[in-house]
């Protein structure tokens with residue numbers, strides 16, 4: 001496994017992080033606790049030490065599963081969780097309803113402190129390695145949010161500060177008050193919007209980037225065909241990324257990658273993940289896993305170092321194929 005420092009925190013962190021959104025069940029057609037725990041244990045077995053979760057993933061369910069999976073191994077894990085999507089109060093801006101509960105974007109001091117205690121209890125720990133504001137809250141000054149995070153860091157409850165789904169202006173505002181160690185943003189071969197503004201700035205200021213949805217919700221593994229179906233509340237039923245036209249384009253791309261992957265004894269998913277962490281400014285790649293097999297496959301991509309020419313060849317394929325994906 002390859003490791004990199006998380007921002008300026010001194011935390012030596014695996015380039016692959018296991019994502020646990022689907023393990024919460026919500027928006028993914030349900031979850032299986034036993035398989036999820038197995039997947040997390042397999043990730044750790046394969047050398048992954050970065051686990052990313054959030055209270056909003058199943059209203060605490062994902063965090064509870066992570067807590068069970070890391071029991072006895074807590075100190076070997078770089079544990080990332082989030083704050084700012086709340087259902088204990090209706091302060092802030094309404095964002096969505098989950099399981100019949102209104103969830104608001106809110107990052108006020110008392111609320112963050114309340115959320116952190118809830119997360120610590122569900123995760124069965126007394127500290128969080130990377131604490132991330134999940135979505136930004138236009139109703140609370142960033143100064144108040146950042147000062148709260150800095151105070152929690154001083155109190156030893158969190159070790160590093162991250163922000164997610166933030167604009168460049170919001171990131172710069174946080175940085176006025178202290179050190180931001182990481183941003184967590186969507187980045188994958190289909191969506192590379194981050195390259196224009198955020199990544200040049202994070203690279204310049206020593207902020208790590210955790211790419212999320214690195215496999216574009218699984219479609220970049222090459223397994224989604226025109227015949228693939230989804231059920232229940234699985235977001236992929238409605239997501240325009242999964243239209244039949246897009247599936248065809250992405251399949252054609254994955255077919256181009258397949259021989260390159262097999263030359264290196266890799267799967268298409270592994271080659272895509274290895275390409276992602278080879279991009280300038282992308283420090284860690286978060287990959288969701290539903291079972292031990294996916295966890296192992298994704299983790300193994302963290303051992304790969306692609307040579308520069310191959311990275312350039314894949315980028316050329318990304319440019320020529322994936323610009324046609326309409327979302």
Ligand SMILES: NC(=O)c1ccc[n+]([C@@H]2O[C@H](COP(=O)([O-])OP(=O)(O)OC[C@H]3O[C@@H](n4cnc5c(N)ncnc54)[C@H](OP(=O)(O)O)[C@@H]3O)[C@@H](O)[C@H]2O)c1
Pocket residue numbers: 018019020021022052053134164165184185211212213214215216217218219221223269286287288289290293294295297298
């Ligand atoms: N900060 C934020 O707002 C935010 C937003 C999104 C995600 N995240 C974080 O980033 C993590 C990763 O993103 P993501 O889960 O959205 O998407 P992703 O990693 O692009 O896709 C994950 C899904 O793809 C499928 N999959 C995973 N590995 C596979 C493999 N090797 N072969 C075939 N299929 C595979 C699985 O679903 P199926 O088996 O059902 O196909 C899995 O649930 C999340 O879990 C979460 O921790 C953060």
